[in-house]
Amino acid sequence: MTSPGRATIRATVCGSSCSIPRPGRACSAYLMEVDAAVFVVDLGSGAFANVIKHRAAEALDGVVITHMHADHFLDVIPLRYALKYGNRSNGKRLALYLPPGGEPMLRRLVAAFAPEAGDDFLGDVYDVRTFEPSRALRIGAATLTFAPTAHYIPTFAVRCAVGTASIVYSSDTAPSLGVTRLAKSADAFLCEATLTRQEEADTPRGHCSAREAAEMAAHAEVDRLVLTHYPATIAPAELAAQARARFSGPIDIADDGYTLKV
Ligand SMILES: [Zn+2]
Ligand SMILES: [Zn+2]
Structure with a gap:
């Protein structure tokens, strides 16, 4: 609940699909508006078209x-x-915050399709930075x-806070104590729900089922769970039913x- 002042x-979810997009749905992107600041957390394949519907x-x-998985940065x-x-x-120039190791990977990718532009391809418009995961940004x-x-490569869940308001986004993860701690008492927890119940037994793995997201x-005792990053093969009602078995608060399917x- 919000109160005046x-x-x-x-x-705003601009991409709610996992790495195989659902029909007509983009991969991960979350448009965040905090006071006057507007930014996106992740910008996966297909998501930019959704972002510009809003901003x-x-x-x-x-x-x-x-x-640096394509379903989280390609756009x-x-x-x-x-x-x-x-x-x-x-x-x-727009601040582009990449995870440690992300900048050389992105520069290699750009060099493969725009070799003539060199570093200017990114540098013309982006202020490319690497965030330090142990420090607040x-x-x-x-x-x-x-x-x-x-997850399979270095990946970071994000807690976005202002005053006493907070939203936590899991990014891609198997069940994780660290992510659970980051989400402690958040107003909302946007958690991935990529796997079916049957796939919970797979090893190694870097994703959750809806049931595990709810656990x-x-x-974390969050106020609201929002399931996201899910495939076309699991119906939203099935995701909600799996989550309901483990979490008693409000559950939304993004x-x-x-x-x-x-
Ligand atoms: Zn992903
Ligand atoms: Zn990933």
């Missing part, structure tokens, strides 16, 4: 990438073109803190365009 966070590219104050490329050929005022009024997840939400305010 309380700082708020608005999160112009030039309105963004930052992009934060949780890990920094179309955003680059939008900024390069759009209406940026006085050549201002400030974007406007928002404070972002991180926790490493249980983390229950242990879709592209879903908005949450805390």
